[in-house]
Amino acid sequence: MPNIELLVILSICCDIVLFALIAWLFFMVRRLGHRQVETLINQLKESNQLVERLEAVIQEKARLSKNIQASFEQASRQDHGAGIEHEKVVLLHQKGLDADKISEVTGLTKGEIDLILSIRSVTP
Numbered sequence: 594m595p596n597i598e599l600l601v602i603l604s605i606c607c608d609i610v611l612f613a614l615i616a617w618l619f620f621m622v623r624r625l626g627h628r629q630v631e632t633l634i635n636q637l638k639e640s641n642q643l644v645e646r647l648e649a650v651i652q653e654k655a656r657l658s659k660n661i662q663a664s665f666e667q668a669s670r671q672d673h674g675a676g677i678e679h680e681k682v683v684l685l686h687q688k689g690l691d692a693d694k695i696s697e698v699t700g701l702t703k704g705e706i707d708l709i710l711s712i713r714s715v716t717p
Contacts (some may be wrong), residue, residue, distance in 0.1 A: 596658040
């Protein structure tokens with residue numbers, strides 16, 4: 594979740610900068626004429642549109658970050674399950690069972706068992 598915290602901090606910083614800009618513009622408007630005020634208003638509208646687009650991008654990045662994190666967690670759980678299955682195959686092999694018996698016990702194919710044993714550097 595550090596990515597989400599970073600996005601929240603980034604959003605707060607953007608808000609502070611925008612507040613400072615609005616305060617600066619307020620004081621500048623008091624000094625300027627009507628025509629320049631209209632120009633500033635248009636620039637503010639454009640800035641607001643940019644901020645809205647930036648917020649949408651930040652929200653999309655946060656959503657993607659959550660999806661990526663969920664994918665990593667799911668992959669980690671699957672890897673852990675496969676690791677347990679591999680340990681079971683190695684243990685059964687060490688107990689003297691051949692690939693056919695291990696296949697019956699685990700439900701894996703003989704080819705999968707041979708592959709697991711070869712990856713684990715155990716002679717099938």
